Amino acid sequence: MASAEEIARAADRKDIRDRWLLSAPALIIIFVAAIGPLFVMLAYSFMVKGDYGDVKFGTFSLDGWTSVLFERDIFDDTLGLADAHLTILWRSVRLSFYTTVLTLIFGFPTAYFISTRPPKTREVWVFLVTIPFWTNLLIRTFAMQQVIRNEGLVNTALIQLGILDRPLQIMNTDTAILLGMVYVYLPLMVLPLYASMEKLDFRLIEAGYDLYASRWQVLRRIILPLVKPGVIAGSILVFIPSLGAYVIPRVLGGGKNMMLGNLIELQFGAGRNWPLGAAISITLMALVMVALLFYVRNVSRSEAGHG
Amino acid sequence: MAKRPFDIRAQPGFGFVALLTFFALYLPIAALVAYSFNAADSLSRWDGLSLRWFISAWQNSTVQDASIRSLVLAVWAAALSTVVATMAALATTRTPPYPGLTFKYAFINQPLMVPEIVTAVALLIVFSRIKVWTGYSGLGYLVLAHTAFCIPFAYLPIRARLEGMDLKLEQAAADLYANPWRTFRHVTLPLLRPAIIAGFMLAFVISLDDVVITEFVKSGGQDTLPTYMLGQLRRETTPEINAIATVFLALSVLLVTVFFFVNRRKP
Amino acid sequence: MGWSVPDRNAIEIRGVRKVFGAGENAVVALDTVSVPIRENEFFTLLGPSGCGKTTLLRLIAGFDYPSAGEILLYGDDIAPLPPFKRPVNTVFQSYALFPHMTVAENIGFGLEMLDRPKAEVKARVAEMLKLVRMEQLANRRTSQISGGQQQRVALARALAPQPKVLLLDEPLSALDYKLRKDMQIELKRLQGETGITFIFVTHDQEEALTMSDRIAVMSAGKILQVGAPRDIYDRPAERFVADFIGESNFLKGEIAGTAGGRATVRLSSGAEIPASLPEGFSPSGAVTIVVRPEHAQLAAANGDASLSGTVENVVYLGTDTHFHLRLDDGSPFIVRRQNSRGGGEGLTQGSRARVLIGADAAQVLKD
Numbered sequence: 002m003a004s005a006e007e008i009a010r011a012a013d014r015k016d017i018r019d020r021w022l023l024s025a026p027a028l029i030i031i032f033v034a035a036i037g038p039l040f041v042m043l044a045y046s047f048m049v050k051g052d053y054g055d056v057k058f059g060t061f062s063l064d065g066w067t068s069v070l071f072e073r074d075i076f077d078d079t080l081g082l083a084d085a086h087l088t089i090l091w092r093s094v095r096l097s098f099y100t101t102v103l104t105l106i107f108g109f110p111t112a113y114f115i116s117t118r119p120p121k122t123r124e125v126w127v128f129l130v131t132i133p134f135w136t137n138l139l140i141r142t143f144a145m146q147q148v149i150r151n152e153g154l155v156n157t158a159l160i161q162l163g164i165l166d167r168p169l170q171i172m173n174t175d176t177a178i179l180l181g182m183v184y185v186y187l188p189l190m191v192l193p194l195y196a197s198m199e200k201l202d203f204r205l206i207e208a209g210y211d212l213y214a215s216r217w218q219v220l221r222r223i224i225l226p227l228v229k230p231g232v233i234a235g236s237i238l239v240f241i242p243s244l245g246a247y248v249i250p251r252v253l254g255g256g257k258n259m260m261l262g263n264l265i266e267l268q269f270g271a272g273r274n275w276p277l278g279a280a281i282s283i284t285l286m287a288l289v290m291v292a293l294l295f296y297v298r299n300v301s302r303s304e305a306g307h308g
Numbered sequence: 309m310a311k312r313p314f315d316i317r318a319q320p321g322f323g324f325v326a327l328l329t330f331f332a333l334y335l336p337i338a339a340l341v342a343y344s345f346n347a348a349d350s351l352s353r354w355d356g357l358s359l360r361w362f363i364s365a366w367q368n369s370t371v372q373d374a375s376i377r378s379l380v381l382a383v384w385a386a387a388l389s390t391v392v393a394t395m396a397a398l399a400t401t402r403t404p405p406y407p408g409l410t411f412k413y414a415f416i417n418q419p420l421m422v423p424e425i426v427t428a429v430a431l432l433i434v435f436s437r438i439k440v441w442t443g444y445s446g447l448g449y450l451v452l453a454h455t456a457f458c459i460p461f462a463y464l465p466i467r468a469r470l471e472g473m474d475l476k477l478e479q480a481a482a483d484l485y486a487n488p489w490r491t492f493r494h495v496t497l498p499l500l501r502p503a504i505i506a507g508f509m510l511a512f513v514i515s516l517d518d519v520v521i522t523e524f525v526k527s528g529g530q531d532t533l534p535t536y537m538l539g540q541l542r543r544e545t546t547p548e549i550n551a552i553a554t555v556f557l558a559l560s561v562l563l564v565t566v567f568f569f570v571n572r573r574k575p
Numbered sequence: 576m577g578w579s580v581p582d583r584n585a586i587e588i589r590g591v592r593k594v595f596g597a598g599e600n601a602v603v604a605l606d607t608v609s610v611p612i613r614e615n616e617f618f619t620l621l622g623p624s625g626c627g628k629t630t631l632l633r634l635i636a637g638f639d640y641p642s643a644g645e646i647l648l649y650g651d652d653i654a655p656l657p658p659f660k661r662p663v664n665t666v667f668q669s670y671a672l673f674p675h676m677t678v679a680e681n682i683g684f685g686l687e688m689l690d691r692p693k694a695e696v697k698a699r700v701a702e703m704l705k706l707v708r709m710e711q712l713a714n715r716r717t718s719q720i721s722g723g724q725q726q727r728v729a730l731a732r733a734l735a736p737q738p739k740v741l742l743l744d745e746p747l748s749a750l751d752y753k754l755r756k757d758m759q760i761e762l763k764r765l766q767g768e769t770g771i772t773f774i775f776v777t778h779d780q781e782e783a784l785t786m787s788d789r790i791a792v793m794s795a796g797k798i799l800q801v802g803a804p805r806d807i808y809d810r811p812a813e814r815f816v817a818d819f820i821g822e823s824n825f826l827k828g829e830i831a832g833t834a835g836g837r838a839t840v841r842l843s844s845g846a847e848i849p850a851s852l853p854e855g856f857s858p859s860g861a862v863t864i865v866v867r868p869e870h871a872q873l874a875a876a877n878g879d880a881s882l883s884g885t886v887e888n889v890v891y892l893g894t895d896t897h898f899h900l901r902l903d904d905g906s907p908f909i910v911r912r913q914n915s916r917g918g919g920e921g922l923t924q925g926s927r928a929r930v931l932i933g934a935d936a937a938q939v940l941k942d
Contacts, residue, residue, distance in 0.1 A: 017406045023399035027392040027459050028415055034456035035419045038430035045433055055436070107329045110319070114326030117317040126330075128568055133333050135564045137517040139534050140553045143541060144336035147343055147550075152352045154339045184336065187329065206316050207638055208671035210658040212685035213736065220319055222684075226675040245423025247520050252541050262425040262520075269429050269524075279433070282426040289423060313640045314657040 039286075046279035054273045065276025069284055086264065086281075093261045094288075096175060097243035100182040101190075104239050105232065107183075108190035112231075113224075115191075116198035127195065134188035142252045145181045146172065149253075173255030181249040186242060190235040197231025230300055237296040241289050261285050337557065344550035351545055361551040371552060374536040378516055381447065381532060385454035386462070386512035392455075393462035393511075394504055398496075401470040419457040427457070428524035435525055445527040453525045454515045461514050462507035469503030502570060509567045513560065584647070585740050585772040586612040586635060591644035593630050593796075604630040606796035607644070612740075612774060613789075617766050619775045621783040622793035623819070628776045631793075632742050635774065637661050648739060659688070664733035665742040669749070670725050672717040678728050679704070679713040685736035703731040706765065723754045730762075734769060743775045747782065759786055780820045784808065792816045809867075812853035814940050817865040824866045824908045826882075826937075830859050838939055840864055843904045846881040850937035863940045868911035870936035873898065873928055880929035884908060886922055900928055 046065045048056040071083050115126040133141060148154045149171040156168040171177050201224065209219040225232075247262030254260070259267070261281065268278030343351060347358030365371050393416075400412050419427065431453055439445045477499070481491040519534035526535060533556060540549050593605040605627045612618045620628040633639045635646060637658035645652050653661055664685065672681050682703050686696045704710045707727035712720055717728060726746060733741055743762075747755045763786050766773045777783055783790050784804040791801045792815070800812045811817035814825065828840040831847055840850045840862060850864050874880040884902035893914070900908045910930060922928055 016403075020399040020403065020406070021408070024396040024412055024416075027396035027463070028412065030388075030392060030452065031415055031418060031456050031459060034431065034452045035422070035427055036415070038427070038434040039422070041434050042426075042430040107325060107332075110322035110325035111329040113319060113322050129330060130333070131568070132561055132564055133337070135513055135517075135567075136337075136557060136560045137519075137534060137553075139517075139519050139537055140340070140557055140560075141336070143537070143549070143553055144340040146541075147339040147351075148336045150351075154335070184332070187333065191329075202669075202671070203317060204667055204669055204671040205673060207636075207658070208665070208667055208673070209684075209688075210314075210316055210638075211636060211663075211665045212732065213659045213688040214684070215659055215688070216319060218688055223673060226673075229675075242423070245425050247425040247428075248538070252538075262423070265425055265429055269432060275433065278429060282429055285423055286426050289421070293421065314637060316638060316658070 042279045043283060046276050046283055048276055050274045050276050052273075054269070054275060056275050062276065065274070065280040068274070068277045069280050089259050089261060089264050092175065092258070093244055093246075096179050096182065096260065097240050097246075099179055100186060100243045101236050101240045103179070103183045104187050104190035105236065108187055108194055108235060109232070112191050112194035112198050115195050116201065127192075130188050130191050130195075134192065138185055139248055139252070141185050142181050142249050145177075145184050146253060149177055149180060172253065173258065175254070175258055177253040177255075178246075178250045178258060178260070181253040182243050182246060185249060186239045189238040189242070193234040193238060194228065194231045197228045197234075201227060233296055233299050237292055240292055244288055244292070245285055340550055341554050341557070343547055344554040346547040346550070349546065351547060351550070361547040362555070365548050365551045365555070368548070370531070370536065371533070374531045374533045377447070377530065378532040378534070381450055381454060382512050382515040384447075384451045385458050385515040386508050388451070388455040389458035389511045390462045390466075390504060390508040393459050393507060394466050394500070396459070397463055397466040397470050401467055402473070402475050416463055417460050420460050424457075424518075424520040428521045431521065432524040439527065447530065449525050449527070450522060450530065450532075453521050454518065457518070457521065458511035458514050462511040465506040465510065466500065466503045469500060473499055505570055506567060509563060509570070513563055513567075517560075583614040583649075584611040585614045585616075585649065586774070587647040587650075588612075588631070588635075589645050589647065591631070591634060591641045591646060593627070593634060593639065594642045603796050605634075605641075608796070608798050609644075610791055610798055610801055612772065615770055615772055616788040617763070617773045617775065617786055619777060619783045619787035619790045620793055621777055621780060621790050621820075623778055626793040627796040628778075628793050629744055632665070632744055632774065632776050635740070636663055636665050636742055662736075662739045663742060664736060664738040665744060666729045666733045666746045668744045668746065670729040670746075672725055672728055672732070674716070674718055677714050677716055678709060678720065681717060681728055682731045682735050684732065689736060699735055703735045706734070706768070707731045707761075722750055723758070726750060726758060727761075730765065734765070734771065737769075738771065740772045740774060743773060745776055745778070747777070748779075755782075762786060784820070792819065794819070810851060810853070810938055811865060812856075812941050814863060814865070814942050817938075817940065822868050822909065822911075824868060824871065825940075826864050826866065826906070826908075827861065828864055829861055830939075833857055833859075838862075840937065840939065842881065844882055844902075848881050848932045848937055849934050850939045851935070852939050853941055856939070856941055858939065858941075863942070864937045865940055866932055866937050868897065868909040869895075869913075870933065871908070871910045872931045872933065873910055873912065873922065874931040879931060881932040882908065882930040884928060884930070886924055886926050886928050888924060889922065898922060898928065900930070 045056050047061055047063065048058070049060040049062040049064065051057055068083070069086060111130075115123055115130070118126055146153070150156070151168040151170065151172065155171070156165070159165040160168065171180070205223055205227065206219055209223045214222060245262055246260050247266065250258060250260040250263050251266075254263070262285075265278050265281050265285070268274045268281065272278070343354075344361060345357045345359070346354055347360060348355035396412070396416055400409060400416075403409070431449075435449045435453075439449070473496075477495055478491050481495045482488075486494065517534065518532075519538055522532050523535050523538065526532070531539070533552065537549060537552060588608055588610045591605055591608045592603070595602045595604055608627070608631065620631060622628050630639065634641050637653070637656060640654065645654060647653070648661070648663070653663075673684065676684070679700050683696045683700045686699055691699075700713075701710075704713055707730055709724060709727055709731065712724060717725060720728070726749075729746065746762075747758050750758060759782060762773070762775075775783075775786065784807075787804055789801060789803055790807050791798045792807060793799065794815050800807060800816050802810070807816065808821055811820065811823075817823040817825075826842055828842045828848075831839040831841045833839075833852065836852050836854075838850050838852050838858075839847050841847050848864075852858070882902055884900040886898055887901050887907075888897075888899040890897040890899065891914075895911050895913045898910045898912065900910065902908050908930065910928075
């Protein structure tokens with residue numbers, strides 16, 4: 002006869018097995034259509050490129066990886082494309098960084114403003130941030146184009162007011178990409194900031210004022226440290242998609258001002274260099290992982306500090 | 309001296325920046341919508357109000373096809389992802405930690421961690437080869453890809469809801485002779501319904517909005533509304549694209565609003 | 576008491592009103608309150624929740640502004656000063672310790688904000704840590720110390736900048752009974768050692784009686800009575816005060832005569848008893864008087880008595896015994912008698928009892 006202990010252990014085992022079965026469909030779908038292909042891509046990055054795209058299956062070459070940074074002939078005899086890669090890499094990192102800083106500069110006061118409204122109106126303000134958040138990214142990018150294009154809102158207004166006599170060329174510049182990314186990713190900064198500010202204990206702020214801290218000192222010494230997890234989360238949530246942006250630079254940057262996402266597309270399209278495209282993709286993913294790791298380390302540290 | 313109360317919550321200038329931000333968030337959308345009522349042939353001029361571009365978009369068979377494809381795809385992806393996400397959520401909540409639990413969390417949330425463009429080209433690599441091998445190039449690839457990246461979004465509200473649900477209710481059902489299936493059917497599922505609806509709607513919106521992965525996975529003639537618009541944006545655009553965007557926008561706002569109210573009505 | 580209480584006023588509240596909201600939703604939190612608080616005294620605002628005591632404290636701290644009236648700090652109106660410019664510090668009910676700082680950083684925060692030299696801050700923090708006996712925990716995070724220790728840190732933090740007045744908002748309410756008792760003594764000691772004026776808010780009458788030099792009893796936005804603990808307990812001026820602090824017997828009676836702050840009151844039983852009058856109050860006709868249970872005595876069978884009734888219940892409480900009586904006119908009356916070894920002669924449920932109210936036991940109430 003089975004002892005009580007054995008019965009319990011058997012029940013545990015069955016429970017765990019059931020839980021695996023139950024989660025299997027989700028895990029399989031994600032493996033087949035998300036994770037698995039990444040491994041295939043990793044393999045592709047070490048193969049020889051095919052003449053008309055794709056790869057020569059089963060071959061081995063480090064060309065894909067070396068061309069990420071080093072000079073190599075890609076369009077027949079065009080030289081110096083490695084410079085182009087570096088420029089694009091640098092543009093991606095730089096614009097993503099600026100985007101993060103700008104969304105923080107505008108998002109922080111916005112989130113603070115929302116969190117200090119009375120509870121009922123607060124919901125409405127949050128809702129107003131949520132709507133753009135869930136609106137199609139392409140449409141929001143397109144909306145930004147309506148504002149900054151040569152016959153767009155800004156230029157029309159400035160010319161009508163007599164401030165300009167010729168439209169300001171914003172479209173197809175880095176500035177256009179930056180404006181687009183700030184606009185599109187702003188809700189991603191505001192929402193996590195708001196989430197941490199909502200939990201802010203305003204009695205601590207009272208205590209700060211009671212102890213002679215000025216407005217600025219309260220902001221810097223009390224509010225900022227307390228909402229730091231939100232600042233980090235927001236920055237990561239903005240920085241990561243900025244780094245991998247594809248639609249925004251394509252629509253607003255106009256082909257010449259590429260970011261990593263567009264460079265990857267180029268290799269799988271006109272560039273016909275799949276191994277290189279795969280290698281750049283994995284590089285991009287690695288950059289994202291570094292950012293995520295930074296996040297995990299910072300959050301766990303600040304949580305340990307508070308816990 | 310004026311005795312204005314000292315507001316401990318106030319920070320100088322924050323209100324101004326916030327209102328500026330809200331203005332900036334909605335100005336471009338307003339411009340987009342305004343130009344969709346433009347009577348002119350091109351976006352460069354303003355010839356007064358008209359509905360001609362809405363009518364033109366409505367009659368454009370490519371737009372019709374793309375819209376229907378977008379909806380079909382979103383329904384499939386949302387339904388499939390919600391079902392498997394519900395199962396996964398049941399499997400990963402209300403349990404002491406067991407081997408593989410953290411692995412499952414990481415796995416399910418993986419699509420959120422990788423830039424879309426990377427997943428897109430990885431899928432391109434795999435699916436293009438499968439298309440050659442099998443000869444099948446239908447909507448299945450898009451359904452599969454969309455389902456995968458919708459799973460974490462559907463999973464999120466369902467898991468949150470389950471974690472807040474008292475296991476005692478199910479235990480009471482079991483105590484009253486309900487077998488596991490009937491317990492699920494009559495107790496768990498009804499309690500979980502708001503979260504499942506929320507998960508479905510999130511997944512639906514996410515699928516509907518996707519452009520990058522669709523762009524790389526689709527076979528010829530499989531444009532969805534977003535990929536169609538992306539293609540159009542490369543050319544000299546007419547206000548027709550604004551009209552399409554405006555309708556799309558209205559649909560999104562409607563969905564988000566419904567979601568907002570469904571989610572707020574907490575039992 | 577080892578220190579003197581000079582007559583100088585640290586704080587003077589003059590006709591302060593505070594109304595929250597407006598129109599139909601307006602709530603009067605403070606209804607024209609005036610009270611002077613002397614330098615170096617331990618002053619307690621006592622009352623049930625919602626009586627306005629915390630509001631008054633917040634007005635002094637500067638977190639709210641009075642709707643009318645003024646608050647003087649050593650003669651100067653502090654109304655125009657924001658909280659961070661008032662030389663007044665608060666010990667918050669929840670302590671409000673900064674979770675992202677250590678114990679020492681919390682204590683030094685105020686001095687740092689006052690731009691004191693680093694060396695001075697350091698020395699003062701060390702001094703404060705010693706004062707509250709927390710030297711060993713200086714570098715702990717505030718989330719890593721116990722409730723009682725957090726309480727001490729909150730105190731040290733508020734005392735460190737040497738405020739002119741220290742405000743304490745129910746600081747002991749979160750502690751358990753034993754710790755609360757210890758902290759009462761500790762607070763009293765700190766007040767003596769620092770010589771700072773303490774304004775202490777509590778709803779706990781026992782706490783108020785133990786610690787205060789003077790108590791202001793508040794109800795519904797008004798101060799009902801201000802006085803030393805003994806005055807408040809022995810000479811409550813109003814029914815609310817008598818009811819809120821300690822146990823009370825209320826008797827109806829009629830003024831038979833008054834003379835020099837004292838009155839003779841005729842009870843419904845016909846007996847006439849002497850009673851004290853509240854200051855500046857000379858009533859006539861029907862009045863209510865209050866008698867503390869321990870101030871009434873059970874009379875001998877053949878001696879003088881003011882009241883008589885039936886024993887309904889006898890409750891033994893260790894140090895003393897409560898006799899719950901039903902007087903002949905139907906009203907309840909409690910007599911408390913201290914127990915002595917071997918005592919406890921034969922009053923049991925149902926027996927007849929006679930009560931004697933001594934010369935100094937009764938007090939006439941204003942309402």
